[in-house]
Amino acid sequence: MPPPMDWLSRLLEMTPVRGRLDLRCLYGAPWRIDQASAVPGEIPYHVILAGSAVLEDPAGGPPQHLAPGDILLVAQGGAHTLHDGSGARPVPARARAGLNVTFSENAGSGERLDMLCGHFVLAAPHERLLRGYLPSRLVARASAGQGTPGATAAQVASLVSLMRTESAAEHLGGHAMLNALSTALFALALRLSSESGDAPAGLLALAGNPRLAPAITAMFERPAHPWTLPALARLCNVSRATLVRLFNDSLGRSASDLLTDIRMTLAASELRKANQSTGAVAEAVGYQSEAAFQRAFKQHMGMTPARWRRQAVGEGVGN
Numbered sequence: 001m002p003p004p005m006d007w008l009s010r011l012l013e014m015t016p017v018r019g020r021l022d023l024r025c026l027y028g029a030p031w032r033i034d035q036a037s038a039v040p041g042e043i044p045y046h047v048i049l050a051g052s053a054v055l056e057d058p059a060g061g062p063p064q065h066l067a068p069g070d071i072l073l074v075a076q077g078g079a080h081t082l083h084d085g086s087g088a089r090p091v092p093a094r095a096r097a098g099l100n101v102t103f104s105e106n107a108g109s110g111e112r113l114d115m116l117c118g119h120f121v122l123a124a125p126h127e128r129l130l131r132g133y134l135p136s137r138l139v140a141r142a143s144a145g146q147g148t149p150g151a152t153a154a155q156v157a158s159l160v161s162l163m164r165t166e167s168a169a170e171h172l173g174g175h176a177m178l179n180a181l182s183t184a185l186f187a188l189a190l191r192l193s194s195e196s197g198d199a200p201a202g203l204l205a206l207a208g209n210p211r212l213a214p215a216i217t218a219m220f221e222r223p224a225h226p227w228t229l230p231a232l233a234r235l236c237n238v239s240r241a242t243l244v245r246l247f248n249d250s251l252g253r254s255a256s257d258l259l260t261d262i263r264m265t266l267a268a269s270e271l272r273k274a275n276q277s278t279g280a281v282a283e284a285v286g287y288q289s290e291a292a293f294q295r296a297f298k299q300h301m302g303m304t305p306a307r308w309r310r311q312a313v314g315e316g317v318g319n
Helices: 008-013 129-132 148-167 174-195 203-207 213-221 229-236 240-251 255-270 280-285 290-301 305-315
Strands: 017-028 032-035 042-050 053-055 062-068 069-073 080-083 091-098 102-106 112-122 138-141
Touching: 008 129, 008 174, 008 203, 008 255, 017 138, 017 148, 017 174, 042 148, 042 174, 042 255, 042 280, 102 255, 102 290, 112 129, 112 148, 112 174, 129 255, 138 174, 148 174, 203 213, 203 240, 213 229, 229 240, 229 255, 240 255, 255 280, 255 290, 280 290, 280 305, 290 305
Parallel strands: 017 102
Antiparallel strands: 017 112, 032 080, 042 069, 042 112, 053 062, 053 080, 069 138, 091 102
């Protein structure tokens, strides 16, 4: 019998994520980065090692200031702009290829920026469960004074320090090492955000609410169980009405919505297995009726289970 998993480990098992480090940016002010929208299935990330950066809000809201130790995840993959905040015309940058990473540098003379830039690759279409519950732009702050627990912040700092060292050196296996560290960075950034006092609305805020932890853990551990709101409320020692309110306040969706998303993500993975019939997959994710499962899957995924299986096998989705 496999050992029990926490909800985040279970989520990342269901929705595999691979990290890639693309650039290490070494800029003097003035500088500016205008990054186009990411390709489907990718989440760009930026890690501030030294200096500072300003993240523009495309909707016209106030910009966000990023400091050393901050990790930016552009969860929806949208175009974004980072700059030094001076408003001056940026000094052109040039690329220099290293053994394990490409360096982007300019000849600016102002405050120096040292930043890692990469992306996370999500297996389609499982990324729906992640993208649907993360803010469009997530800033995980590991720096002191942000109200985050010291243990996780220290782990993030150690990981980032190792990435910094590996990217600066030309050690054998450094490229593979940096990508493995990038993958670990995703999980740590989510953990850090979920533990912060100002976790963004969504799954991270929900997970950061200790009163709801039993319900989230139960749905991820036993998605096929016929969970009801009263049953989940009992696990959390709250009333049904309180459970509904807490989910809506933190997640913006119901517990039933989250359970359905978990089930459909698991079903998409199971359908890739040639020895699993549609009926067996339906039962494995909590549907007693194959017809009901097929309706739910088509509504959620936009195609029938049979079509998804053919497409997944033919195109190697998730491999």
